Amino acid sequence: xxxxxxxxxxxPEKGTRFRPLSLDTPxxxxxxxxxxxxxxxxxxxxxxxxxxxxxxxxxFQPNEHWAQFVTTQAKLNNVVIRYLQEFAALGTAGCIYxxxxxxxxxxxxxxxxxxxxxxxxxxxxxxxAFHRQQDRPVLTLxxxxxVHSQSVHFGCIVENKLTHQVKHYVEKPESYVSSLINCxxxxxxxxxxxxxxxxxxxxxxxDLSEDFSTLSNSSSxxxxxxxxxxxxxxxxxxxxxxxxxxxxAVTGGAYVYYTQGxxxxxxxxxxxxxxxxxxxxxxxxxxxxxxxxSEKGKAGPQIIGDVFIHESAKIHPSAVIGPNVSILxxxxxxxxxxxxxxxxxxxVVIDENCCIxxxxxxxxxxxxxxxxxxxxxxDPNPDKAFAKLEHMPLFxxxxxxxxxxxxxxxxxxxxxxxxxxxxxVLPNKDLSHSYKNQxxx
Numbered sequence: 001x002x003x004x005x006x007x008x009x010x011x012p013e014k015g016t017r018f019r020p021l022s023l024d025t026p027x028x029x030x031x032x033x034x035x036x037x038x039x040x041x042x043x044x045x046x047x048x049x050x051x052x053x054x055x056x057x058x059x060f061q062p063n064e065h066w067a068q069f070v071t072t073q074a075k076l077n078n079v080v081i082r083y084l085q086e087f088a089a090l091g092t093a094g095c096i097y098x099x100x101x102x103x104x105x106x107x108x109x110x111x112x113x114x115x116x117x118x119x120x121x122x123x124x125x126x127x128x129a130f131h132r133q134q135d136r137p138v139l140t141l142x143x144x145x146x147v148h149s150q151s152v153h154f155g156c157i158v159e160n161k162l163t164h165q166v167k168h169y170v171e172k173p174e175s176y177v178s179s180l181i182n183c184x185x186x187x188x189x190x191x192x193x194x195x196x197x198x199x200x201x202x203x204x205x206x207d208l209s210e211d212f213s214t215l216s217n218s219s220s221x222x223x224x225x226x227x228x229x230x231x232x233x234x235x236x237x238x239x240x241x242x243x244x245x246x247x248x249a250v251t252g253g254a255y256v257y258y259t260q261g262x263x264x265x266x267x268x269x270x271x272x273x274x275x276x277x278x279x280x281x282x283x284x285x286x287x288x289x290x291x292x293x294s295e296k297g298k299a300g301p302q303i304i305g306d307v308f309i310h311e312s313a314k315i316h317p318s319a320v321i322g323p324n325v326s327i328l329x330x331x332x333x334x335x336x337x338x339x340x341x342x343x344x345x346x347x348v349v350i351d352e353n354c355c356i357x358x359x360x361x362x363x364x365x366x367x368x369x370x371x372x373x374x375x376x377x378x379d380p381n382p383d384k385a386f387a388k389l390e391h392m393p394l395f396x397x398x399x400x401x402x403x404x405x406x407x408x409x410x411x412x413x414x415x416x417x418x419x420x421x422x423x424x425v426l427p428n429k430d431l432s433h434s435y436k437n438q439x440x441x
Contacts, residue, residue: 003128004053004103005045005112006096007038011059011089020409020426021269024363026060028116029069031343032272033279034290034308034326036069040279041114043286044122046077052106054079057095058116059086094238096188097196104190111192113240115184119275121261121282122185130257131187134164138192138253139245141166142185144263148176150388155182155241158249159256166254171241180256182241183263191253192244199243264388269360270378270405276343277324280306292321301333304340316352334369341377351416359406362427368416375405376422401437 009028018027029036038056045054060066062083074081084099096103096113103111110131112124120142131140143157156177158168170177238244248254262278264271283290283306292309294302301315305323309315313327316335321327324341331344334352343360350356351369358375367373395401406420409427414420419434426441 001050001109002052002106003048003050003110003112004055004106004108005041005048005051005114006055006057006103007041007045007114007116008092008095009038009056009058009060009116011086012061018267018269018272020407020424021272021360021362023427024410025065028056028058028060029065030272031326031328031345032119032266032275033283034310034328037119037266038116039073040119041116041122042073042077042081044124045112045114046079048112048125048128050109051079052108054081055099055102056081056083056116057086057099058083059089061085089237091237091243092240093196093199093244096240097193097200097238100193104193108190111188111190113186113188117266118184118263119266119279120183120185120259120263121278123259123261124185127185127257127259128187131189131255134255136253137187137255138189138195139248140187140255140257141245142183142263143180143256143258144183144260145258146179146181146388148179151179151181152176154388155245156180157182157256164255164257165252166245166249166256169241169245169249169254171239171246180258182245183259184265186240187257195244195247196238199247200238203238203243268404269407270375272360273324273341273343273358273377273405274379276326277306277341280308280324280326283308345410360408362408362410362412364410365408365412365414367414368418370417371414372419372421373406373408373414374419374421375407376403378404401439403437 021030028038042054045051062085066083070081070083084102086095086098090098110128127142131137146154152173155169155171156173157166157180158178159165159180160167245254264275266272266275290308292303292307294300299317301317301319301321303322307322308326310327310329312329313331315333318335319333319337321339325339327344328346330347332349334350336353337350339356341358342356345361345363347364348361350367353370354367355372358377359373403422406423408425411428412425413430418431421436423435423437424439429440
């Protein structure tokens with residue numbers, strides 16, 4: 001029984017909340033746990049024995065960075081990986097229908113579909129087994145529990161507790177519907193493409209009916225309705241969540257696989273630090289050799305908790321690193337430096353006696369001695385079971401910058417003895433003094 005996997009990676013106009021980090025690298029390739037975000041998806045898919053191929057679908061312009069990543073992962077995992085570029089944003093259902101010939105080539109029995117901006121203990125093999133046990137399943141979605149107040153920010157699922165069949169689904173409802181939410185991970189049967197085709201046909205007819213009814217009023221209204229801003233026609237743009245799952249909840253064929261494992265979206269840079277912590281925790285089982293350790297009798301930095309350090313990084317033995325830290329390639333860290341709950345990207349140089357807390361330091365940045373870079377953590381409420389990460393808006397209702405992790409874009413220079421607190425610094429900036437709760441443009 002053949003299985004294919006599709007990972008939806010979005011495009012350049014996505015990930016705007018991830019700036020300035022997404023200015024220098026596509027969001028799906030941003031490192032979480034020391035490796036590109038979607039590498040975790042690929043590794044999860046490769047645990048399925050029947051997997052034949054992984055398709056990355058998005059509308060990023062393919063470049064050398066993308067090509068190198070795809071080639072490396074294909075060799076590393078001994079699986080066929082291809083990147084398919086959409087001509088425009090087609091939606092979660094529209095894009096897989098557009099590439100249906102490539103997806104259905106080889107007659108797969110099941111298709112794994114994953115949003116690229118989620119991170120989790122995926123357990124796809126167990127989810128696939130659940131899907132196969134159901135009565136004529138068309139779609140199985142991964143669900144998890146959320147607190148009532150947060151559930152309205154996600155797709156909400158009402159299920160039959162005995163059969164786990166989806167009976168009602170609402171994407172981001174205005175009021176409470178259910179605390180069971182959609183994780184953005186699916187198992188599809190090939191039959192889904194027939195349902196998508198029927199939905200597109202019905203949607204096209206509705207569009208035409210509306211156009212004819214308004215034709216006498218304004219021809220421009222017809223054009224604007226028939227074309228989306230991305231360049232795709234309205235009938236071609238189709239959402240799995242809004243157009244398909246809601247329909248299957250009525251006609252049958254949709255099931256929910258409940259996971260008790262860790263799951264989170266990565267919508268903002270602050271979410272990357274939270275995801276980094278949990279990915280490092282998963283390495284205890286998946287990649288124990290990737291976790292740095294303090295070795296007795298050997299000169300080296302003091303390691304506290306879960307830490308990833310690239311083999312090319314140079315760290316002074318008196319530095320203290322962790323917990324929840326990822327340090328990437330060719331980083332240099334000076335004597336007496338303390339780093340906690342942070343991601344240090346490639347080619348960063350940190351001089352002696354610095355303190356880096358709850359921050360992301362962009363590629364090639366330089367931190368002078370005795371400087372402090374600190375942000376505010378945005379973790380879920382530990383006193384509430386099933387609480388999820390809050391994706392706070394950049395500014396409060398009163399117009400002030402909400403406290404969050406500090407982010408330095410690429411090639412930012414922070415001189416000695418300065419503090420950068422709860423701030424966002426765009427790339428290629430030379431700071432002249434300390435900053436607090438600001439965006440440095």
